[in-house]
Each structure stands twice: as structure tokens, then as C-alpha cells.
Amino acid sequence: MFMYLARRLGVSLLVLWLIATITFLLMHSLPGGPFTGEKRLPEAILKNLEDRYRLGAPLWQRYRAFLGNLVRFDLGPSYRYLGKDVNQILAEAFPVSATLGVLALALAFGLGIPLGIQGAVRQGSFFDQLIVIFTALGMSLPTFVLAPLLLYLFALKLGWLPPALWGGPAHLLLPVVSLAVLPTTLVARLVRGSVAEVLPAEYLTLARAKGLAEGVVLNRHALPNALIPVLAYLGPLAAGVLTGSFVIERVFALPGLGEHFVASIYNRDYGLIMGVTLFYSTLLVGLNLLVDLLCACLHPRFALLHRRGGGY
Numbered sequence: 001m002f003m004y005l006a007r008r009l010g011v012s013l014l015v016l017w018l019i020a021t022i023t024f025l026l027m028h029s030l031p032g033g034p035f036t037g038e039k040r041l042p043e044a045i046l047k048n049l050e051d052r053y054r055l056g057a058p059l060w061q062r063y064r065a066f067l068g069n070l071v072r073f074d075l076g077p078s079y080r081y082l083g084k085d086v087n088q089i090l091a092e093a094f095p096v097s098a099t100l101g102v103l104a105l106a107l108a109f110g111l112g113i114p115l116g117i118q119g120a121v122r123q124g125s126f127f128d129q130l131i132v133i134f135t136a137l138g139m140s141l142p143t144f145v146l147a148p149l150l151l152y153l154f155a156l157k158l159g160w161l162p163p164a165l166w167g168g169p170a171h172l173l174l175p176v177v178s179l180a181v182l183p184t185t186l187v188a189r190l191v192r193g194s195v196a197e198v199l200p201a202e203y204l205t206l207a208r209a210k211g212l213a214e215g216v217v218l219n220r221h222a223l224p225n226a227l228i229p230v231l232a233y234l235g236p237l238a239a240g241v242l243t244g245s246f247v248i249e250r251v252f253a254l255p256g257l258g259e260h261f262v263a264s265i266y267n268r269d270y271g272l273i274m275g276v277t278l279f280y281s282t283l284l285v286g287l288n289l290l291v292d293l294l295c296a297c298l299h300p301r302f303a304l305l306h307r308r309g310g311g312y
Contacts, residue, residue: 008292012285019281020070020274024063027273066274075275080267086275089260094279096166097256100248101241103176108183108241113230115184116191121218123196131188138185147178147251164253175245175252183241190233194226235291239284 054062069076075086119131151174155163162171198204199222207217246258253259257276264272 005293008289012289015285016278016281020067020278021063023274023277024066027270028059028062030268070278075278076271078264078269078272080264080269080272086271089272090257090275090279093255093257093260096254097245097249097258100172100175100179100245100254100256101238103172104179104241104245105183105238107176107180108187108237111180112184112187113191113227115188116193117195117218117223119188119192120195120199131192135185135189138181139189141181143178143182144247144251146181147175147248150174150178151251164251166254171252175248175254178251179241179245179248183237186233186237187230190230191226194229195222198222198226231294232291235287235289236284238287239280 054065057065066076073087075090077085078089081089115131115134119128122128151163154161154174161174164171195218201222204217204221207221208214212220245254245256246261248254249256249258250262257279260272261276263269264276
């Protein structure tokens with residue numbers, strides 16, 4: 001297990017370095033800069049700003065300075081939010097995105113797992129057909145279509161909920177539901193397939209032959225093995241929900257990282273672009289590593305498959 005952990009940590013650090021390097025090069029290859037816009041600044045002011053932030057230095061010097069600051073966990077200043085550095089912006093905005101993502105994940109697993117189990121147990125029934133239709137609709141309806149539709153119906157048309165901004169629980173309902181629909185359908189579909197595959201297993205037939213109730217057979221013997229694929233998918237799903245909040249935050253005007261990321265690209269705010277990109281990349285890699293370690297502890301063959309090259 002120690003060698004497995006060391007190998008995964010090494011690969012994770014390599015992946016993060018590659019993401020940082022590629023993002024840095026792509027970002028600086030675009031024309032323009034953080035201080036160029038429709039209204040051009042006087043040359044003297046523009047030169048002073050570029051000298052202050054070392055934007056006129058050769059690319060390799062800026063890359064070396066960036067890596068040096070990154071090792072110290074210093075993401076540098078924001079070029080558009082005066083008086084703030086990127087670390088401060090991330091600390092202020094991430095709790096909004098995290099709250100939205102955690103609630104959406106809780107709703108997705110709270111609904112998706114029971115729906116998937118019931119669909120597998122009652123295969124071919126009318127209830128199972130409803131679940132199949134729900135998952136098909138949920139997976140085919142994009143978030144950027146669903147969120148404005150819910151906003152128009154429940155906030156503007158019916159007036160039941162506030163349309164936007166960050167406030168009490170009522171402000172969270174529409175964004176959380178909009179963000180949770182897709183992961184709920186994915187979890188339900190994955191659980192349904194995993195449980196349906198496990199149910200005919202011989203060890204479950206033996207458990208039933210011993211006189212155990214069907215609920216005990218399902219919860220104690222079937223689910224631990226059936227949920228391993230779901231657990232393995234938890235890392236990318238969690239990161240996908242958090243990064244998927246970009247659209248939701250724009251639609252509902254929430255002050256999360258998604259809003260800052262979109263604005264940073266528009267404003268060519270190099271420091272904030274790198275900060276948000278690396279933050280989400282670290283989140284994705286870290287969650288994948290954590291889930292893989294948990295799967296390896298629960299199922300030792302999982303680590304053996306990775307050691308033989310069965311996955312990153």
C-alpha cells in the first residue's frame with residue numbers, strides 16, 4: 001500500500017506540473033494582455049504597469065518566477081482586483097462554490113442511490129421504466145438549458161423562489177437542484193447497473209438459502225460490492241459538479257469561483273486564471289487520489305489492478 005501511495009502521489013504531482021505548464025504557455029500565447037482593452041492606456045502608464053508586474057520580461061523568466069511562487073503557495077496578485085491577491089480571492093469565493101457543490105452532491109447521492117437500487121431490484125417494472133426515462137432526460141438536458149428554465153418557471157413566472165444572488169436557503173434551492181440533476185441521473189444509472197450485475201451472484205443465493213431476509217441480503221452483502229464502482233466514480237463526479245457550477249453561478253449571479261474564472265479570462269487576469277485552474281486541477285487530482293486509496297482499502301484488488309497499469 002505504501003508503494004501504491006508513493007506512485008500515485010508522484011503521478012499526481014507530475015500531472016499538476018503539466019497542467020500548470022500548459023496553461024501558462026497557452027495563456028501567454030494569446031494576443032493582448034491584462035491591461036489592453038478597447039480604450040488603450042497611454043504608453044507611459046502601460047509601460048509602468050508592465051514593469052511593475054514584470055510582464056515585459058522574457059517568457060522563461062516569468063515561468064521561472066511563477067514556479068518559484070507556486071512552490072511557496074503564492075499565486076501572486078490579481079491584475080483586475082486591485083489590492084487583492086489570488087489567494088485571498090480563492091479563500092473568499094470557494095466557500096460559495098463548495099456549499100453549492102456539496103449540497104448538489106448530497107442530493108445526487110441521496111436520490112440516485114435509492115433510485116438505482118429500486119430500479120435494479122424491480123427490473124422491467126413500470127417504476128424501473130420511469131427511472132430509465134428520468135436518467136435519459138437528465139443526461140440529455142444540458143445545465144445551461146435546465147437552469148434558465150427553472151429560473152423562469154419557479155422564480156419569474158410563479159414567484160415562489162428568489163431569482164438570483166447569494167442569501168438564505170431559498171436562494172440555494174434553484175442552483176442546487178439545477179446542478180444536481182445530471183449527477184443524480186449518473187449515480188442512479190451506475191448504481192442500477194452495478195446492483196443488477198451483483199444480484200444473481202452465487203454468494204447472494206447462498207445468503208438467501210441460509211434464510212436471511214432480502215433486505216439484509218441486499219444491504220449487507222450486495223451493496224458493499226455493488227457500490228465500489230460508484231465510489232470509484234465519486235472523485236471525478238465531485239470535481240465535475242464543482243467545476244460544473246461555472247454555468248450555474250453565472251445564471252444565478254452567485255459570487256463563487258465560476259464567476260471569477262469567467263471574468264478572469266475576459267479580463268486576461270493571468271494570476272487569477274492560473275489560480276483557479278490550478279485550484280480545480282488540484283481538487284480533481286486530490287479527490288481521485290483519495291477515492292482510489294479508499295477503494296484500495298475496501299477492495300485490495302483495486303490497488304493490484306492499478307499496479308499492473310489498469311488506470312492512472
